[in-house]
Amino acid sequence: MASWGRRSSAVARRVSAFFTVDKAVQIRIGMRRYPFFNPAVSSALVPRPWPCVINMTSLFLVDRFTSSIAGSQADSRRADDDDNDNNYPAIDFPGGKVTYTTKLRFISGSSGKRIPCYRVLDDNGELLNNFNEVKKELAVKMYSDMVTLQIMDTFFYEAQRQGRISFYTTSSGEEAVNISSAAALSKDDIIMPQYREHGILLWRGFTLQEFANQCFGNKDDVGKGRQMPIHYGSSKHNFVTVSSPIATQLPQAAGVAYSLKMDKKDACVVAFIGDGGTSEGDFHAGLNFAAVMEAPVIFVCRNNGWAISTPISEQFRSDGVAVKGQAYGIPSICVNGTDALAVYSAIHAARNMAVNEQRPVLVETLAYRVGHHSTSDDSTKYRSLDEIEQWKTDRDPVNRFRKWVELNGWWSEREETELRSSVKKQASLMKAIQVAEGRKKPPLTELFTDVYHLPPSNLVEQEKQLRETVNKYPMDFPSDVSL
Amino acid sequence: MLGVVRKKMLGQSLLKIRPAVSVLRSYSSSAKHMTVRDALNSALDEEMSADQKVFLMGEEVGEYQGAYKISKGLLEKYGPERVLDTPITEAGFAGIAVGAAYHGLKPVVEFMTFNFSMQAIDHIINSAAKSNYMSAGQMSVPIVFRGPNGAAAGVGAQHSQCYAAWYASCPGLKVLTPYSSEDARGLLKAAIRDPDPVVFLENELLYGESFSVSDEVLDSSFCLPIGKAKIERVGRDVTITAFSKMVGHALKAAEILEKDGIDAEVINLRSIRPLDRSTINASVRKTNRLITAEEGFPQHGVGAEICASVVEESFAYLDAPVERIAGADVPMPYAANLERLAVPQVEDIVRAAKRACYRSVPLAAAA
Numbered sequence: 001m002a003s004w005g006r007r008s009s010a011v012a013r014r015v016s017a018f019f020t021v022d023k024a025v026q027i028r029i030g031m032r033r034y035p036f037f038n039p040a041v042s043s044a045l046v047p048r049p050w051p052c053v054i055n056m057t058s059l060f061l062v063d064r065f066t067s068s069i070a071g072s073q074a075d076s077r078r079a080d081d082d083d084n085d086n087n088y089p090a091i092d093f094p095g096g097k098v099t100y101t102t103k104l105r106f107i108s109g110s111s112g113k114r115i116p117c118y119r120v121l122d123d124n125g126e127l128l129n130n131f132n133e134v135k136k137e138l139a140v141k142m143y144s145d146m147v148t149l150q151i152m153d154t155f156f157y158e159a160q161r162q163g164r165i166s167f168y169t170t171s172s173g174e175e176a177v178n179i180s181s182a183a184a185l186s187k188d189d190i191i192m193p194q195y196r197e198h199g200i201l202l203w204r205g206f207t208l209q210e211f212a213n214q215c216f217g218n219k220d221d222v223g224k225g226r227q228m229p230i231h232y233g234s235s236k237h238n239f240v241t242v243s244s245p246i247a248t249q250l251p252q253a254a255g256v257a258y259s260l261k262m263d264k265k266d267a268c269v270v271a272f273i274g275d276g277g278t279s280e281g282d283f284h285a286g287l288n289f290a291a292v293m294e295a296p297v298i299f300v301c302r303n304n305g306w307a308i309s310t311p312i313s314e315q316f317r318s319d320g321v322a323v324k325g326q327a328y329g330i331p332s333i334c335v336n337g338t339d340a341l342a343v344y345s346a347i348h349a350a351r352n353m354a355v356n357e358q359r360p361v362l363v364e365t366l367a368y369r370v371g372h373h374s375t376s377d378d379s380t381k382y383r384s385l386d387e388i389e390q391w392k393t394d395r396d397p398v399n400r401f402r403k404w405v406e407l408n409g410w411w412s413e414r415e416e417t418e419l420r421s422s423v424k425k426q427a428s429l430m431k432a433i434q435v436a437e438g439r440k441k442p443p444l445t446e447l448f449t450d451v452y453h454l455p456p457s458n459l460v461e462q463e464k465q466l467r468e469t470v471n472k473y474p475m476d477f478p479s480d481v482s483l
Numbered sequence: 484m485l486g487v488v489r490k491k492m493l494g495q496s497l498l499k500i501r502p503a504v505s506v507l508r509s510y511s512s513s514a515k516h517m518t519v520r521d522a523l524n525s526a527l528d529e530e531m532s533a534d535q536k537v538f539l540m541g542e543e544v545g546e547y548q549g550a551y552k553i554s555k556g557l558l559e560k561y562g563p564e565r566v567l568d569t570p571i572t573e574a575g576f577a578g579i580a581v582g583a584a585y586h587g588l589k590p591v592v593e594f595m596t597f598n599f600s601m602q603a604i605d606h607i608i609n610s611a612a613k614s615n616y617m618s619a620g621q622m623s624v625p626i627v628f629r630g631p632n633g634a635a636a637g638v639g640a641q642h643s644q645c646y647a648a649w650y651a652s653c654p655g656l657k658v659l660t661p662y663s664s665e666d667a668r669g670l671l672k673a674a675i676r677d678p679d680p681v682v683f684l685e686n687e688l689l690y691g692e693s694f695s696v697s698d699e700v701l702d703s704s705f706c707l708p709i710g711k712a713k714i715e716r717v718g719r720d721v722t723i724t725a726f727s728k729m730v731g732h733a734l735k736a737a738e739i740l741e742k743d744g745i746d747a748e749v750i751n752l753r754s755i756r757p758l759d760r761s762t763i764n765a766s767v768r769k770t771n772r773l774i775t776a777e778e779g780f781p782q783h784g785v786g787a788e789i790c791a792s793v794v795e796e797s798f799a800y801l802d803a804p805v806e807r808i809a810g811a812d813v814p815m816p817y818a819a820n821l822e823r824l825a826v827p828q829v830e831d832i833v834r835a836a837k838r839a840c841y842r843s844v845p846l847a848a849a850a
Contacts, residue, residue: 190586224619233618240585241618245609251575252610255582255590262564262588285575292570293579450620451654453678456710456757 114319117334117366120341123394125403133345134183136410141203142183142340143405146175146398147416148423149199152208153371155429156215160229160375164437165215167229171196173338173370176397177302179203180343181270185351188267190256192240192249195230196302197272204237208429212436219482224450225442247277250286250299254360257295261358268296268354270347276307278321287328290360297360298350299330302337304369309382325362337367340401368395443482444470514695522664522696523553523685526671527591529703531561534589537675540567540576541593541630550595551631551690577603577628581610584626584680591675594630597646597684611680612655627674632660632684633727633778634826640814645779647726650682651756651788657681657709658756660726664694666753669707677709684755686727712759714766718748721772721836724763724789726752729776729808729827736832745840755785763789764797771802772839776832781809803839808832 090097120131134142153170160168171178178199185191191200198211210222214232217225222234223241233241240256243249253271260267277283278301290297301321305312318324325332331353335346343365350361368391372379379388405411423429444466448459455463470477517525531537538561543550545558545568558566569576573594580590594600600607607628614622633645651658657679661667667685674681699705715730716737725733730751737747748766752759767773773793775786786807793805811825837843 192582222619222621223617226617226619231617233621235618235621241614241622243610243614243617245605248578248606248610249582251572251578251606252582252585255579255584255588256586257582258579259583259586259588281572281574282578285572285578288570289572289575289579293567446619450616450618452657453615453623458757458760 109317110319111323115322115334117336118342118346119336119339120345121339121400121404123400125400125407127341127404131341131345133348134341136408138183139405139408139410142179142344143398143401143411144419145179145182145199145203146340146401147419148208149175149178149202150398151420151423152202152211152429155424155433156211156229157371157375159215159433164433165229167375168215169195169230169374170371171199173368173391173397174302174304174365175199176340176343176401177300177337177365177367180340181300181347184344184347185270186267187238188265189351190238190240190260190267190269192253192256192269192271193242194246194249194272194274194277194302195242195244196274198230198232201232201234201237201239204239206232206234206237206239208432209435210234212432213439216436216439217441218436218439219442220436220439221442224446226446226450247273247280247282247286249273250277250280250282251289252286253297253299254286254290254293254295257290257297257360258293261294261296266355268298268351270298270300270351272300272302274307275301275303275305275312275321276310276315277301278324279315287325287330287360287362291328291330294359296354296358298347298354299325299360299362300347301362301364302367303364304337304367306369306373306379306383308373308377309379311383320364320366322362322364328360330360330362332362332364334364334366337365338395338397338400340397341404367397370396440482441480515698515701516693517664517668517696517701518691518693519661519664519667519685520551520553520690522667522694523671523690524555524557526668526675527554527557528560530672530675531557531565533703534675536587537589537591538565538567538583539591539593540569540580542569542571542595544568544593549593551687553690554593573599573603574606577606578610580626581606581614581624584611584624585614585622589625589627589675591627591629594628596635596642596687597630597632598642598644600628600630600646607650607656607680607682608653612653614655615679616655623678624680625678627671627677627681627683629671629674629683629685631687631690633686634810634815634822635687637817637819637822638815639817643815645684645777645810646682647684647755647777648779648784648788650684651758651785652783653756655680656756657754658684659709659754660684660752662689662727662730662751662753664696665700666707666713666751668696668700669705670709670753672706673709676706681709684727689728689731692731707753710754710757710759712753712762713751714748714762715751716747716749718746718770720746720748720770721774721839722748722750722763722766722770723774723776723832723836724750724752724786725776726755726785727778729778732827732829733776733832735829736836739829739833740836743837743842745836745842747836752785758788758792760792760796764793767793767797768800771800772836773801773805774808774832774835774839775805776808776827778810778826781807781812784809803841806835806839808835 088100090099120128122128149171153172156168157170159165174196178197182200182203187204213221214223215229231242233239249271250273253269257269260269273283287299303321307315320334322332322334333346336342346363350363353361370388370392448455448463451459467483470483527539539554539557544554545563545566548555554566577592580592583590611624611626614624634643647658647660650656657677659670659674659681661670671683674683716734723733733749737749740747748770750763750766775789777785786809790805790807808827808831810827813825815825816822
């Protein structure tokens with residue numbers, strides 16, 4: 001396992017190893033060969049973001065979906081070597097060797113070609129290449145959970161509209177991102193969510209009743225009614241409690257990963273962020289730090305096109321989010337978030353990289369936020385109904401995956417009907433919501449516990465006073481709070 | 484309000500007469516001395532040695548041996564995995580430390596000064612302080628945020644603010660303010676061992692000050708309880724509460740007052756949250772007069788909380804209005820003469836104590 005901290009001389013040595021290259025190498029980008037550098041020069045600046053890969057030529061084939069995409073992107077900018085200054089050797093700046101150029105040229109703010117988006121299935125749910133990573137049992141569970149997630153979102157959204165819960169956020173359009181990520185990870189991987197990843201909890205076994213209990217804030221809520229709806233958290237399921245301030249989970253993820261690294265665990269951290277969240281300072285700090293500390297974190301940016309009403313064009317001017325990974329020295333990929341198999345295989349590969357190479361990885365999933373930002377939002381006010389409809393029908397991840405599962409003969413209409421009715425009725429959603437609504441709220445004691453490890457004397461006193469007051473003036477207090 | 488019988492409160496411990504151990508250098512050759520800097524360094528060293536999960540992070544804590552040399556020698560001894568030099572991002576490393584604490588490590592995060600903790604305050608409040616409560620006990624945060632707080636000398640507005648009142652207003656945090664080397668050792672050890680998030684406010688000007696320490700203090704198992712104030716000087720006539728550097732000022736003021744026949748009791752708060760209200764109130768019930776001293780801004784300050792607590796619990800015992808001595812209500816100026824005017828001086832405390840004892844006209848009557 002690579003150790004992470006270095007003294008400055010060791011840093012210089014290591015970074016210069018980073019940047020040297022074997023003279024005899026040629027790089028193939030697409031089908032064309034570029035002479036990678038002038039053989040007369042003893043060393044050239046070569047970006048090698050993954051030092052353990054030995055075979056240089058294999059790295060830059062564009063049809064490989066691994067981190068080579070970031071490499072080829074960078075190399076296309078450096079491929080023309082007419083600006084290499086032949087007469088001067090590389091200079092040793094703190095941070096590594098750099099070659100000179102006498103050509104005044106700015107690296108363009110955007111490369112001519114955008115980073116391509118990795119996919120496995122076409123729009124009709126048919127495979128474009130061979131794909132063996134997902135077998136029947138896994139596929140059926142993935143599909144069932146995606147359907148359950150969709151139905152669950154609809155029901156809870158409606159419950160909020162009926163005034164039964166105060167708030168809800170759906171994951172419509174991103175069911176594949178949720179379920180496929182969860183399926184590709186191990187249960188020991190620690191999830192640090194933003195707030196649209198409850199599908200992962202569903203996959204890991206959080207019951208519909210537990211979801212309902214949290215939304216209603218009743219006495220059976222694992223979170224003891226402390227948080228507003230959708231702020232789920234379960235240490236049992238390795239799902240860190242949702243925290244409202246955006247992007248705070250990113251540097252925290254690096255810290256958790258550091259702890260895993262010290263424990264030498266076969267696990268990584270997976271931290272989620274939206275397209276809007278990448279504007280926060282914590283995004284920079286989290287990625288930068290994770291790279292420096294060589295922490296095993298997968299940063300998954302769910303780029304769904306909208307941050308409440310702010311579209312991408314007003315959020316950043318870069319080529320999406322995947323391109324930002326390279327700025328931190330982090331291998332990155334852009335994936336079709338509406339393609340369940342693409343998300344599965346990308347996250348699976350990212351996990352292997354993170355755990356085996358002990359380094360951060362960035363995965364950007366492209367999808368569309370079909371639903372409103374939350375129940376407090378009406379997105380028709382800032383985007384067209386046609387746009388929403390198109391993504392909802394033509395590019396629905398659940399339908400696309402269903403087609404593939406059915407094409408394999410693993411699913412049928414009958415099973416579909418059975419699944420949908422069982423989720424909606426018996427021992428499931430309707431019942432869970434009714435039961436959760438009917439349950440009592442948490443008792444008075446829970447107002448005062450968990451502020452500290454042990455209750456301090458002032459809180460013990462306050463609780464006593466509160467009980468006395470409630471007993472003395474019961475008509476002033478709600479009857480559904482048990483003492 | 485005459486007629487309140489002075490009574491012995493809290494037993495023998497209060498009546499132990501001890502000389503002020505603060506700025507007076509002890510001349511006895513048998514007493515050991517230790518600077519606050521060494522006290523903090525030794526406390527960190529011992530706690531890191533005792534528990535593998537404790538690690539230190541901050542700007543310049545490793546190779547540079549600490550911006551104020553508090554972490555001197557620790558990188559050599561424990562290696563780069565346990566003493567982390569961080570990039571310049573307070574929000575970043577506070578967040579990382581909180582994440583590490585969620586997963587069971589025990590980070591000690593150093594802010595170069597607490598003024599820079601403002602850039603990380605979301606992580607301190609919304610992540611560290613509230614997580615145990617919000618997660619219903621599933622996520623505890625055994626973290627310590629430490630660093631110099633309050634005014635130094637000639638560093639201007641953005642390097643001189645005292646954050647005791649800000650952090651102490653937030654439930655979920657514990658806020659400690661050591662004064663002497665004994666405080667520094669005992670409270671830092673307690674903070675590191677505590678499973679709750681602790682904000683540990685040191686003082687740059689105290690780092691170099693030397694205090695005598697007993698063998699008990701030097702022992703590696705030494706620990707002070709969080710939430711207990713210390714009576715530095717027992718007195719009968721007026722109570723002066725102070726924390727951090729102001730304890731030294733209060734003790735000097737007490738010496739001056741003694742010459743005028745006023746016997747001041749000086750309380751070293753040690754812990755701002757939880758505040759030791761019982762010790763403060765017991766003292767006020769004995770002396771009937773209270774002066775609070777602090778370096779920070781007066782509005783919503785620590786003195787305001789103490790005054791409210793005393794009025795709530797011991798109003799009948801007060802013979803004079805409570806007075807707050809605090810810093811001037813302006814951002815700290817740089818020029819030396821202006822700076823001196825903006826920070827409480829010993830004479831301010833002396834004058835306030837005399838007013839409380841009706842040796843001079845009280846402020847309220849002078850309006």
